[in-house]
Amino acid sequence: MNPPVSARNPSDMDRIVLATSVKFPLASYLMDPAFDPGSPSPLYYLQSKCKANSSIPYPSGQEVKCLECLHLWRNSSSDVNKELYKCKGGNKQHKEDNEFAAAFDFSDSNGAKYNMTVWHEETQVTNFMMGITFEYNRLPRWLNLASNAYLQVLQGPGTQMLFEFIKEVPTIIRLDSRVQGVLDFLLRIASFGLLIYPVTVLVSLIVYEKEKNLRIMMKMHGLRDTAYWAITYFYSLIISVLFVQFFLIAGEISGLTFFSKNDYTLQSIFYFIHVNWQISFVFVIAALVSTVKTAQVISSSYMMLVCVLAFFVAGRCIESTDISSSVVLLVEIFPGFALYRGVYEFQKYATFARNGADVGMRWKNLSDTGNGMKTAMIIMVTEWVVMLLLAYYLDQVVSSGSGRTKSPFFFLPTFRKKPTSQQSMQINSSQVLPGNNQSDVDQERQKVEQLMKEGSRTHTAVCDNIRKIYPGRDGNPAKAAVKGLSLALERSECFGMLGPNGAGKTSFISMMIGLTEPTSGTAYIEGLDITTRMDEVYTCMGVCPQFDLLWETLTGREHLYFYGRLKNLTGSTLAQAVEEALKEVNLFHGGIADKHAGKYSGGMKRRLSVAISLIGDPKIVYLDEPSTGLDPVSRNSLWSVVKRAKQNRAILLTTHSMEEAEALCDRLGVFVDGALRCVGNPKELKGRYGGYFIFTMTTTSGKNDEEVEDMVVSLCRNAVKTYHLGGTQKFELPKQEVRLADIFQLVENAKSKFPVQAWGLADTTLEDVFIKVTRQAQARSSDE
Template sequence: MDAPAPTRGPASFLTQANALLRKNLCFQKRNLKTNIGITLFPVLLCVILVVLQGVIDRELDKPKYRCGCVCVDPGPAAVGDACRRTECGVQHSTLDQVGSCPIPNPTPWPALVQVPRPESRAVRTAGQPFDGLPDPTCRDTGSCPAAVLVTGSNRSLAQSLSVGLFPASTSSLNLTDYLDALSKIVAGSDTWPWTTELIESAFIPGNNLYLVQPRCLSNLTQTVSSNAGAIPLQLNIDCVQGLPLWRESASVVNDELFKGYRQNGGGSGGGKTNEFVAGYDFLNTNTNGLEMNIWYNSTYNNNTAYVPISLLRVPRLVNAASNEYIKFLKGSGVEMFLQYVKEMPKVGTKLKFDLSSLLGALFFTWIVELLFPVILTYLVYEKQQKLKIMMKMHGLKDGPYWLISYAYFFALSATYMILFVIFGSLIGLDFFRKNAYSIQFVFYFIYINLQISLAFLVSSFFSSVKIATVVGYIYVFGSGLLGEFLLRFFVEDTGFPKGWVVVMEIIPGFSLYRGLYEFGQYASAGNSMGTTGMKWSNLDDSLNGMRVVLIIMVVEWAIVLPLAFYVDQVSPLGGGFRKNPFFFLGCFKKSPLSLRRYSFGRQGSKVVVEMDNPDAVQEREVVEQLLLEPIANQAILSDNLKKVYHGKDGNPDKLAVRGLSLAIPKGQCFGMLGPNGAGKTSFISMMIGLIPPTSGTAYVHGMDIKTNMDAIYTTMGVCPQHDLLWETLTGREHVMFYGRLKNLKGTELLKAVDDSLKSVNLFHGGVGDKQVGKYSGGMKRRLSVAISLIGDPKVVFMDEPSTGLDPASRNNLWCVVKEAKKNRAIILTTHSMEEAEVLCDRLGIFVDGGFQCLGNPKELKARYGGTYVLTMTTPSENEQEVEQLVHRLSPNASRIYHISGTQKFELPKQEVKVADVFHAVESAKRRFSIYAWGLVDTTLEDVFIKVAKGAQAFSVVA
């Protein structure tokens, strides 16, 4: 005796992962051009940057940007005026050239304060009616004083110190030694400090130098000439009165400074302002020590890397207060001089402009984030097309799906970023070459994982590809622009709380921007100074935000990925059953999914809308009895299953399925007939996990569809109403994929695939190896049937499987289904009465959410169709004679159709004999013309129409 064939269990995790990986590789192979385009996009942008960088480099290499040179020793005229010695340097250069000159001994410049321009100096206004401010009419003559706000805990001491902040000049300025002259008084400028002190912008011709004095004398406004080393100076010196004003507290000072800055648009150069030179808070200053806070206008700021240039104006403010405090302690004969500030010496350099470092933070943010909408669109597409739930219905579990999908997106992202960094380095972009590659690797590795996790999370909230794509690109460009014009401003503003910057960086797009910004700043600084960019040791710098960004992204990655999985399970847009929000607690208890017995209580109170329908009542009684007994051969049990669609916009609720009870044993094909909108598809959708039931439940081989759907999927096959297929995969690849999900392997898999394709006529002529996008509608339906039967599923749901098939294909399909039902239970919905009669062992006519009758086709025809149908066509004038003839044959006959001489009558079978009808018609032919006639038995279609009309009429009356 042969041993029984071993039972094939459900596919393991690795088997399902292998199936999905192979399917994805086939799918991506067909989308190779798109994938190449995605990965080459950053290469294209790098090429554009290199071309632009070349144009800029050629422009900067022109003589107008090279250090200026003159001939200091021309040769004799006889040798063609050849120059024997050329001298180059700052003294021979224009402002555009001086940046590239060597400066072995930089010029010292006096320390200045930032004085507001005449039209912006603080005056009394309606919005700023504070004490001591001058009348606005001083702006007409340009004579407004430069005000300083003063406060402190010791008013008398603070006011005493403030009086001497601006010491008076005793005579007209002599700039023979301008550093010594300006060190004894307070000088100022209304120009912005430059990025280097090699040339002080206040000493460039055309700019004003102010002397801040307690009182201005006319002879202090003058034009003087002097030399700064080898640089001749022509200075316009104006006197400005310094006006110290006492305020009661630091909060008052802060409020007044703020109101003055923001008045009428606010900001340097951004509108009419009411600005002050500075604000002093002497705090607890006394004879034992100087303690003070200084407010200064940081909007005069042109940052390079992390050097706030406005701080170059602060030393004179500190010196003014310190000098006066020394005099307060030691007497007027003691002074603290601040002669000058000076840059470090520099060698000659070539003017450089690194475009990649300047634009990298914004453009590279966009480049890296462009993968986000690509991933998001792919994930939402699988949900929108119901491909994800289709795979789940054929046994694919969440673990393999997430593993393979995540791995694919990671491989795509990693390839994208590797090409980006390698190509950017090869073509010479300092953004990549200057910074340590190990830091770049860690940063990009963490971010692409965070980005993939974020895409999984966000995809749970979308069911439309179009909306997801729009939102994805809004996020990409929005986060880049906000990073450039908002986050960057806060990062560079040393006064902005760093804690809020960290809060902003919780948004992944801002984290990416900040990291790329740091790379760009270090690359730019390294390019300017001829050094390397960011190294690991630089992460300890207090102003370097890379360490914080890396920590934030790692923590977010660890949170977002599990959160994405959780939301996918409980989201209403996930496609399929929503799990209970506390489903994860089930991991702590054992779930006997393998049981095959029914030990359940009733699912709530029964709905008795069908009590007048004996078939439905009898079926419910059968189900109730089976639920109490361990019956192993019942493949499907529906226990009072109900579905209600809640009305929107004031519409009433729609009861789609009304407490349906049904029992289907193994080896039976059950057919559901019903008009459109009757609820057939809603019932199927509940059984296959597309939608959850409102109440009641169903059991498939003992497993509850509410709690054990994942286990049910391993034994189920589905042919949905609409074909759920990948357009770029072939028919064979579809069947192969689903066969692997059902744990078919090796030669068994190949044989099953070939047999499946042959059974639905998709094998010969290479049809099975064509892409599904080239299939006709009928071919797609046949492929869907083949998919539903692959792997020997125990239960199969077919929703109108023969729709769109030609007669030959339909007959072939019927043979397949009849053969398949021998070892499994099948639920089939159809509008074809012929198909139902051929395939179904039992039928249920489904109207308005419930069964109106149940039974095999012969029983239903006998019960609802006990009549013959006589059809006769005669001249119109003989219609009356035909009607009389019929009533003589059957007194209870009824006319059911009448038009232009053609009449149709129903004759009760118990009142007539077929032979009598033939004799009567032959006799009538001798009296009048009969063009055509026929006598037929009742069809299943007649039964369906009769039951459906009766049920709908009852529903309307009710």
Template sequence: MPHDIWVSNSLHFVFYFLYINLQISVAFLASSAFSKVETASVVGYIYVFGSGLLGCFLFQFLIEDLSFPRHWIFVMELYPGFSLFRGLYEFSHYAFQGNLTGRNGMKWKDLSESSMDKVFYIIIVEWPCLQNQVSTVAVEMEKLDVIQESEKVEKLMLEQSISHTIVCNKMNKEYPGRDGNPPKMEVRGLSFAVPSGECFGMLGPNGAGKTSFINMMTGLVKPTSGSAFVQGLDICMDMDRVYTSMGVCPQHDLLWETLSGREHLLFYGRLKNLKGSDLDQAVEESLKSVNLLRGGVSDNPAGKYSGGLDPASRMNLWTVIKRAKTNSAIILTTHSIEEAEFLCDRLGKFVDGRLQCIGNPKELKGRYGGSYVLTMTTAPEHAKDVEMLVQDVSPNARKLYHIAGTQKFEIPKEEIRISQVFQAVEKAKRSFKVFALADTTLEDVFIKVARRSDL
């Protein structure tokens, strides 16, 4: 008798184990169709309760109706909810018979007699098939541009090509846990390549892992795994040679208040092994590029320089950086979207140690934009009038915020023509003080990408 119980329990265990894994695969596949947790939760509840109700009031009736074709029963069991119901139905049927005959439920030898063998076949085949579909959907729905960049890096690694000045291949950085805290993974599988003449912008919130990446590239810390190359030199093996061709501007300026601008350049030039006339020429050109030759300013102590950066000086500095990339590759980390759009040929959004998207600014705005931004400011009593106006222009417009009489809406591009908006506002211009319509900005793009990465 104990042996019979063990056999029956093992059958139950295998059935539930297989079905649970099948259901996990179904959940991952279904999750790719939802962007909001609330929607996924509602659909999940409907799936669970709907499957039970259909099983009790439809599927069970068809199972017991011997005139109903058996092959259609098999087809219906391809739906995971019905395969679970069929298994539970057969288990309960044998348990009821066991109470009458003294048997201990279904045994392995009863599979073919009870049609449970078909249920097992379905689950065993569907489980790996759905797993493959999950990975396929993940590739299609998310980060296709990042995957393509990773494939490009793999090709460069196989060819051992130095056509790209900087190549990062599956870099990871994990810091060990301390004081009872778990280990922290700062950089996760980072792969991208930067050719000569390109400025690559790495954007992301604080704590995304940008500093850890720069620290690895400059030799301050070593990658936990993966590799990176600068002009074909491995940063883990040839860092001394890498330093001869690498320049770094850290997060905080490395300036000495008592040294002049010229003295700073002479010092850093010697670090780069410049000497004699070459050093003097490089210093003069650098001072001239940032307008420090006029009025003897270059010989003033750095501590007396202005700490601000007016718009004209900022634009001049950006122009200098743009010229500097002519024969080099630049990686720029910044929180300024304006600076990134002006300087960078390509941008990468870095969140939680991973690249979430990569491409040139125009591509990213086209891929993640798809909307106009309409901003209106009016007296508070006209707030409802503004909403009605926008709904008339675009029924699918989405309000982004409403603060102190200013309302901001996102309008799908495919729904409207700009002329329609101007005409609608022209009719109501006496009621509205401010009106602005703009294309999607890079800031809008990165906010949207960051929100998606948090889902």
């Protein structure tokens, strides 16, 4: 048996301490290591007082010495535990593990009942081989001492009984200390993993709104970044706090000492700090990624990595006595390790409390030597603040789907753009594109210049030579998507923008609604510069995007209530606006308004998107192909809504439907290759770019095609054939050169000479104008 520390000489330390790592012969694993013949360590027997020459020989050759043992009285088991666990409970006085040989508590034993608790040292004598543990070999000796002392008190000094072995009798089930130790470790890891699990859930919720463009949709309807993050933060905080409280209450109900022994307020404060740290950490991840899949991969990888590293790195550093506290501090700075340290401390104190050492961790224990809880809390609070600031910074400068980005030095006054008024802006309209000198486009440019000089507020939107150039990549040249557009929209005007795919319409709209920043030039909405005051512009505009941006779990009514509140509508005004909007787009009756948007058809979603763009009386509305996917009845109903809506606001509409453009738009602009090619109302454009009849004739199998062409040319020398396929031909006939009567006479003559299957005469359509202007512009661009 090892002697108490007080009985050791410093020079004898290495000689008398039994090491459990000593490799004994195989046979010796079946016996107590102390009696191994190959062990050089001496043996001791305990006596209340040792006499001279009290050493006795032992057959193995080992020397057995006498060691005086002090009998120390304690008032209770709690006092015994406090004394024994001073080396582990975090107190300032450090004790050796084997300072005490054993301790006994006879509790309420009497003549009719024998109730005893034995504390015995097993730290350095435990060895495993074929299921044998050596403390069971030593424990009967202590039981013999205590039991014989008990018998001698009752029966007299001569009474003695020897126990040769111990065996458990049926008792209430309890865990062996080793099993309990394993479960404590598993509980610590499980608690740690459970506490960081919400990272994946929260980051997915936030990034989902970014991936589906819902966040930018809210932003375009007036929701500021600060308001968005504040709402998201407190929503996440409520969820996380409820989760932690459930975690604590479930642990308390389960009777786990990890929860029940430690101070509840201390646990609540620690976990409250943790959830705030966790939310700020989630915000950092959300600012860097733009898809839910990527966010889930990153957060899941983080969870697995930090759980593994917490055990193999943080846990080893905390428990090791060879690693300095500064190194441990650096390790705990890694995101998540401070939480592990706190959980580790809670479990350590709970383990001591279960063994009777104390009641667990209390606020006063934060000052205990070796208790890292205070440091862990300071680290988490510091990282909480730092990561919140970092998340805000990254959200402003990283382009990840949340709208226009700012300069990396936006927080410095030198790099901030100063707000400018429409009156003080320099005119940028002096440059004219080569080959783009159409009178109508030039008139529009001059109109904008005049408005800029006068500072007039009569127009809702004024675009002043706005440009967008995308830099070249991978050896490709830069792409000019918008080449200096000047345009003015009056109030109560619906302006339609037509153009082929890739013409630059989307790039222009993206600049107007704040998704991208102009390369040069600017635009004003109600006198507000979109390059410096876009946050104010958002409050006075509505957007119906090309693709419906809706929450599938919200009803149509809830969507309108939400966006109505963003437009500062409240109370009965909000309720009335929502009801009117639903009725306008035919979503009010039949309970449609209270169905989830995810169950809507494509046409119903489209109508809801239009209603969202119009609620709150915005000054300008952007409608990007609003009638896509609608049946003729719903389309006509929607057109009626748009016509009524434009009475109080300006509307900028993009569409590929000439019928829609002609029905809704007061003015049209054909946009080709990044430039505006013509501007005017539909009738003017048809008159200016039309001026001819479209004559069509179909003959049998095309046998008389040449004869038909000769007849048309003889009627109109400047006729132009625009189509010829399978006996069907189309001709453009200038109106000033032919009369309708002459055309009818030509048809009658043709019928008398050969079979005419069909014929037709039409005026110039808007589609014809669009095709003609587009072809001319593309031909001009190719020549340049």
